[in-house]
Amino acid sequence: MRVPRPRSPVRSHPRSLAGQLFAMQVVLVTAVVVGCAVFAYVSAKSQARDAATHRARATTQAVADSPSVREAIASPDPSKRLQPYAEQVRRDTGVTFVTIMDTNGTRWTHPDPHRIGKRFVGHIGPALKGRTFDETYTGTLGPSVRVVTPIRAAAHDGHQGRIIGLVSAGIAVETIGKQVSAQLTAVLAVAGGALALGAVGTYVINARLRRHTHGMNAAELSRLYAYHQATLHAVREGLLLLDGQGRVALVNDGARLLLGRDGDEALVGRPVAELGLPPELTAALLADEERVDEVHLTGERVIVVNTAPVDGGEHRGTVVTLRDHTELRALAGELDSVRGFAEALRSQAHEAANRLHTVVSLIELGRVAEAVRFATEELELAQALTDRVVSAVREPVLAALLLGKAAQAKERGVELTLTADSALEEISGLPPRDLVTVLGNLIDNAVEAVSPAGQITVTVQHTATPAPGELVLRVADDGPGLPPQAGDRLFERDWTTKPDRGHGIGLALVRQTAERHGGRVRARDLPDAGAEFEVRLPLRQEALSKEVLR
Numbered sequence: 001m002r003v004p005r006p007r008s009p010v011r012s013h014p015r016s017l018a019g020q021l022f023a024m025q026v027v028l029v030t031a032v033v034v035g036c037a038v039f040a041y042v043s044a045k046s047q048a049r050d051a052a053t054h055r056a057r058a059t060t061q062a063v064a065d066s067p068s069v070r071e072a073i074a075s076p077d078p079s080k081r082l083q084p085y086a087e088q089v090r091r092d093t094g095v096t097f098v099t100i101m102d103t104n105g106t107r108w109t110h111p112d113p114h115r116i117g118k119r120f121v122g123h124i125g126p127a128l129k130g131r132t133f134d135e136t137y138t139g140t141l142g143p144s145v146r147v148v149t150p151i152r153a154a155a156h157d158g159h160q161g162r163i164i165g166l167v168s169a170g171i172a173v174e175t176i177g178k179q180v181s182a183q184l185t186a187v188l189a190v191a192g193g194a195l196a197l198g199a200v201g202t203y204v205i206n207a208r209l210r211r212h213t214h215g216m217n218a219a220e221l222s223r224l225y226a227y228h229q230a231t232l233h234a235v236r237e238g239l240l241l242l243d244g245q246g247r248v249a250l251v252n253d254g255a256r257l258l259l260g261r262d263g264d265e266a267l268v269g270r271p272v273a274e275l276g277l278p279p280e281l282t283a284a285l286l287a288d289e290e291r292v293d294e295v296h297l298t299g300e301r302v303i304v305v306n307t308a309p310v311d312g313g314e315h316r317g318t319v320v321t322l323r324d325h326t327e328l329r330a331l332a333g334e335l336d337s338v339r340g341f342a343e344a345l346r347s348q349a350h351e352a353a354n355r356l357h358t359v360v361s362l363i364e365l366g367r368v369a370e371a372v373r374f375a376t377e378e379l380e381l382a383q384a385l386t387d388r389v390v391s392a393v394r395e396p397v398l399a400a401l402l403l404g405k406a407a408q409a410k411e412r413g414v415e416l417t418l419t420a421d422s423a424l425e426e427i428s429g430l431p432p433r434d435l436v437t438v439l440g441n442l443i444d445n446a447v448e449a450v451s452p453a454g455q456i457t458v459t460v461q462h463t464a465t466p467a468p469g470e471l472v473l474r475v476a477d478d479g480p481g482l483p484p485q486a487g488d489r490l491f492e493r494d495w496t497t498k499p500d501r502g503h504g505i506g507l508a509l510v511r512q513t514a515e516r517h518g519g520r521v522r523a524r525d526l527p528d529a530g531a532e533f534e535v536r537l538p539l540r541q542e543a544l545s546k547e548v549l550r
Helices: 018-066 067-074 078-093 173-215 218-234 254-258 277-287 324-366 366-394 396-411 432-449 487-491 505-516
Strands: 096-102 133-139 142-152 163-171 238-244 247-251 292-296 302-311 313-326 415-418 455-463 472-476 520-525 530-538
Touching: 018 078, 018 096, 018 133, 018 142, 018 163, 018 173, 067 078, 067 142, 067 163, 078 096, 078 163, 096 142, 142 173, 173 487, 173 520, 218 455, 238 277, 238 415, 247 366, 247 432, 254 313, 277 313, 277 487, 292 505, 302 396, 324 366, 366 415, 366 432, 432 472, 432 505, 432 530, 487 520, 505 520, 505 530
Parallel strands: 415 455
Antiparallel strands: 096 163, 133 142, 142 163, 238 247, 238 313, 292 302, 302 313, 455 472, 472 530, 520 530
């Protein structure tokens, strides 16, 4: 979703986030490259001076240690022998000058022969004290980096000889500058290449960023994020986004609540398989194919799941929406019971009309005694179950459910009876809707299992042990019994022996409701024929409003 930018006739639109990052990165890359170039230039200049000093020092040391130089100094005309030697050394070492002089600073050699015999321009004091030193000084050949070294006579008995002369070698600053300039050209070429490469890389990265941010600036992105967060928290339906590895990428408050992880802030990044969800629900969330309006059970809820894979040439993730159908499913069950009861009443009304016509006809025929006997028998049969249910089951919701299911079963030719040991007073603490879910689904399952003229017996009672007791709901039928090797699969969602869809959730709801209240469900085959389902729901002490009378 693109957030519209406010239009202004005066101020221009803020630069997009990608544009701002591009400008900042260009400045940053330029600053880094220029800084590196300056550092390289300063380093090259310092290294060039150090190299020149080192070369000059090595030259003066070599000249000062040469025996031929000592011999030439001791000769009547030192310049005659030293000038050619000094020039040869100068050419071989690449220095600007090699000057050999006496201890007074009078030159014996110089690149310019006219300056031989004149005083050396520079300092010689430290050398006269026997120390080699370097300096930058402007002499007859211009500014230069020079080194001055003393020349000693041959050593005797391990003692240094006396200083008989001095030698100075130097390299012109101009020569050093030319070397640095050559290096600077290479540095600038590398810097220019790095700057160009950095600019191209920055442009490519920011072009991609611009596509991902849709050209929005930072304020628009911040506003979009705020809308995104507000929407997630406002939507009551559950929204869950999974990445390609089946991990939670995004989850809203509704999804946390529906999955039973309300308050768990560590869901993002965790694999769905590690959330402790029912296996059927986990498989649906991780499925590669689309799932539409699938009903699943969690610990406390009935939820409808829709999934849509996010494909872009590969499975990138899944979008999951969750809707709460717990109350809707319970209301649907109650509505089915009411509808069945209404149908039974309508049928009974029709039957009652037929019986009334029969009674009237018998009276018209003068057979009053037979009319009274016929009417009484029908009333006794209809009232017997009502009296039995009302007297044994004082819980109004269960009593009404039993009467409705009995009438509904009778319409299908099935007889529903209440066992003699059934006895229950009013209770609290167990929601009536949950009681309807448990007992209604058990009776519906039994009615569908038996053939016409079959029988169903229902037991509703309160047991005193374990204290404070349990509510026992037991439904038995004389049908074909449990499917072979069904086991606990009877209570799994979508498990059914019927070929048509829409079944396979009733018994799953029974187990879910029982377990939610800490109860348990049991199913077994009866010795003679048929099956029996039993649900035990523990009662709290305050749940009993009256003592059981029976």
